[in-house]
Amino acid sequence: MVTEKELILGPRVPRELLQKERQRFLMPTLFLGGAGLLLLISIFLPYWSLTLYAPQYPKGLQMKVYVNRVTGDVNEIDELNHYIGMRSLKEAAPLERSLSIIIVGAIGLLALAAVYIHSPVAAFFAFPGFLYPLIFLGDLYFWMWNFGTHLDPRAPLSHAVKPFVPPLLGEGYVGQFKTVASWDVGLWLAFLSSVLIIIGLYWHRKVYKPLLEQELLAKAKETSSKSA
Amino acid sequence: MGTRNKHYLWLTALALVGLLWLLTCGKNEQKAVTVSVGGQEVNQVIQQRGLTAQDVYAAVKTYIPTGKHDEYIMFASGGHSGQVLVIGVPSMRLLKVIGVFTPEPWQGWGFSKETREVLAGGNPPGKTLTWGDVHHPGLSETGGDYDGQFLFVNDKANSRVAVIDLRDFETKQIVKNPISLSDHGGTFVTPNTEYVIEGGQYAMPLNGQYASLDQYKEKYRGMITFWKFDRKKGRLVPGQSFALELPPYWQDLSDAGKQVSEGWVFLNSFNTEMATGGVESGNPPFEAGASQRDMDYLHVINLRKAEQLFKAGKTKKINGFNVLPLDVLIKEGVLYFVPEPKSPHGIDVTPDGNYLVVSGKLDPHVTIYNFTKIKQAIEKGQFKEHDPYGVPIIDFDTAMEAQVEVGLGPLHTQFDPNGYAYTSLFLESAVARWTLGGQWTSKHGKEPWTLVDKVSVHYNIGHLAVAEGDNVHPDGKYLVALNKWSIDRFANVGPLLPQNFQLVDIASKDQPMKLLYDMPIGIGEPHYAQIIKADKIKAWEVYPEIGWDPSTQSKHPKAVQAGGEKIVRRGKTVEVFMTAVRSHYTPEHVEVKKGDRVIWHITNIERARDATHGFALPYYNFNLSIEPGETQTIEFVADRAGVYPFYCTEFCSALHLEMAGYFLVKP
Secondary structure (H helix, E strand, O other): OOOHHHHHHOOOOOHHHHHHOHHHHHHHHHHHHHHHHHHHHHOOOOOEEEEEEEOOEEEEEEEEEOOOOEEEOHHHHHHHHHHHOOOOHHHOOHHHHHHHHHHHHHHHHHHHHHHHOOOOHHHHHHHHHHHHHHHHHHHHHHHHHHHHHOOOOOOOOOOOOOOOOOOOOEEEEEOOEEEEEEEOHHHHHHHHHHHHHHHHHHHHHHHHHHHHHHHHHHHHHHHHHHHO | OOHHHHHHHHHHHHHHHHHHHHHHOOOOOOOEOOOOOOOHHHHHHHHHHOOEHHHHHHHHHHOOOOOOOOOEEEEEEOHHHOEEEEEEEOOOEEEEEEEOOOOEOOOOEOOOHHHHHHHHOOOOOOOOOOOOOEOOOEEEEEOOEEEEEEEEEEEOOOOEEEEEEOOOOEEEEEEEOOOOOOEEEEEEEOOOOOEEEEEEOOOEOOOOOOOOHHHHHHHOEEEEEEEEEEOOOOEEOHHHOEEEEEOOOEEEEEEEOOHHHOOEEEEEEEOOOOOOOOHHHOOOOHHHHOOOOOEEEEEEEEHHHHHHHHHOOOOEEEOOEEEEOHHHHHHOOOEEEEEEEOOOEEEEEOOOOOEEEEEOOOOOEEEEEEHHHHHHHHHHOOOOEEOOOOOEEOOHHHHEEEEEEOOOOEEEEEEOOOOEEEEEEOOOOEEEEEEOOHHHHHHHOOOOOOEEEEEEOOOOEEEEEEEOOOOOOOOEEEEEEEEOOOOOOOOOOOOOOOEEEEEEEOOOOOOOOEEEEEEEEOOOOOOOEEEEEHHHOOOOOOOOOOOEEOOOOEEOOOOOOOOOOEEEEEOOEEEEEEEEEOOEEEOOEEEEEOOOEEEEEEEEOOOOOOOOEEEEEOOOOEEEEEOOOEEEEEEEEOOOOEEEEEEOOOOOOOOHHHOEEEEEEEO
């Protein structure tokens, strides 16, 4: 009888076959493992940066968004934002920030775990990693919309600026400021990780599906011979 | 074509004009100029304004386009203003006025509790001084070169020395010399700023007590003080400092030895006649009485030995200060004299430390002494005579290396890297360039100890400053003449005229010196200046963290962050912990009862460069400058009931006028 655990983990690779075709079996491990590792590394890198340009800031003002924090000229940007009634950036995405390291870590580890699973279940483990950069951007957009459209009506310049949402990528204009949003290295790693997951899953299917089919076939024979 | 490229073309064109002028130099300076490359507009301006080739050269040499910075920073004394001027060279733009001995409202200097305490450090017992006669700025040195960390200045009027920290260009300490009321020979530093030298001027009883002028020779004394500097703390340490008791000659300027003469200090003097004036009683006035003898005395001081004696406890206390008595100095071989021509001025040590240049003032020569010869004479102990107090006198001819006739009224000398010396000529209103001898001869390749060039300045030059011109490694390039009179150089602004800083181009060792620029100084008589390479100064853009106390260069114990603001009442004392940020104070209402003592701390919680906030409180006479990160305190008794709107005095933002609040004093 096949246990549930065996069903999820899928067939192990016979030693002789592994020795013979080591390179082939290394492919899903490399790609999925790499994807998981990139996600873990991205935790330490900025995902998104926004630079504000205005005459009195010759060097510009820059903020960098990480999965769990915002760095750069945050105080000064907050200082400017208070004039139009925008809340402090420190108040943005509190839940995401507090959980992000655990969640991104978990997504990365799941992708790594998919290396040991030789059944179609691996796709479910790797899938969050595939979706992750889109989820990040979606959440970022949500908070920008949330902040940009909920301005305090009692702020000094609340009537001078209409609610706005800065673009996720590229240029925007608010008052005397030109804003330039760009995707930073962390996010690019996450996207790269998505690509690696797809390639990894392709190889996964290619190397493990025949094994799985073989095993199922063998099992089917065994059962039929027993019953006979 | 972009405007940027056009500017570039103009500048190239102007530079070409400069070159052209260099080529035709001396032939016809007044010849009209034309610019050949892309210069139609430039030519028009030149013609309309009637500029000569030399004018255009000077303009191109000194113009700094917007956003570009000067190559050098000059620290000039602010004279009677009691302040220090910070000036960019070669643009000669005034960058800052640093409050030192005088309260200065823009910086809130002398208004906040913290800055008042620094000022009070220089008060003599029982008196509050509100001005200073700033004379000689001295930059801190490492290995005999400016290091850009600290600046020292003296106040001649009350014998005080101040320390300015160049991380924030603020005065950190003022010390009052306890044994003197006037100083002149300061502030100059030893090659590694171990000591800051403050030489006295007018002799008086060192204990500050009364003594009749009849007792001048017995009771009056001169002095030189060595202030120990603790670089780590950025403070002078009076307990580790000491002075030398000197004969009652009027000591004048000093300079520290360097390289071969490191460990020695040189100080010149006048009035070795010990004239006491009294023109009203038929005596010769000081100006005549003090000019009778043909020679005065250059003081040669063995600082290392003096330091040993001080550490060995050979000092006595005068007004609580350590003083090495004159007899000890003579006995232990600390003090020697060398005759110097009548009423000299300026004593300047060459970059290699081997030559001492003394100016004649009333004699057209500079006299150059050879330190090695002086040292040999001391070692041999050959002294033909002693002064009336027993100080050994080294024979003039033994110590003298050369005399150069430079012109009338020579005062001060600085140096460049090419082996030239530059001496200011007060009576002649000129700067003389002359050659050094010895190892320097190979650098200029000319006859040693010879006058080679002169440039007229306007007028009555006192000190001069060459870029890093008193360092072991001088930069040269520019010289600034610090002229006492300007007469006709500027638009008439009434009988009190500005003084005139004139920039002189000394970059070429073969071409004559060229006058480049006149900068009027309408704030006081700036005696001396030093010019440092701008990139040596590493100043902060904003204070290192929010809640900084510049007077201690550490976190202010009463600073608060945003959200921590509060008003605390203890009996009749109300303590306010306020923050300032664009564009509001928190809190905006402060209410007390008449008679309350108010202690009011304000922290600027900004991190943006230049986001300074002011704080003006009418009637109670306060204005503060609270720079990004800084915490300042005011303390006063609310002695009059009423309503007092306070407001920000720095135009900080579009809503600056709204940055205000009410201080309410209930009857």
